[in-house]
Amino acid sequence: MAGGQKNYRVGVIGFAHMHVNELVRRFAEHERCEIVACADTVPLTPSNIDVEGSRAQGNRVKKCVTNG
Numbered sequence: 001m002a003g004g005q006k007n008y009r010v011g012v013i014g015f016a017h018m019h020v021n022e023l024v025r026r027f028a029e030h031e032r033c034e035i036v037a038c039a040d041t042v043p044l045t046p047s048n049i050d051v052e053g054s055r056a057q058g059n060r061v062k063k064c065v066t067n068g
Contacts, residue, residue, distance in 0.1 A: 011037035 010027045012020065012035070027033045 005032060008033045009036045010034065011039075013039050015040040016043070 008027075008030075010024075010033050012024055014020070015038075024035065024038070028035050
């Protein structure tokens with residue numbers, strides 16, 4: 001803990017809402033935050049929307065982890 005300031009380890013559970021990507025990006029850019037875990041589930045009812053960045057594309061967790 002440098003300079004007496006706390007460091008934060010962040011885990012994200014659930015990627016159903018598209019705004020979570022922005023929140024993960026902001027945490028990843030913060031100098032005292034480290035993304036340590038991301039998880040999502042397969043929904044019981046498939047999404048009927050297949051747009052860029054949507055959960056239906058199945059790459060939201062991977063995108064957050066690789067691109068912040």
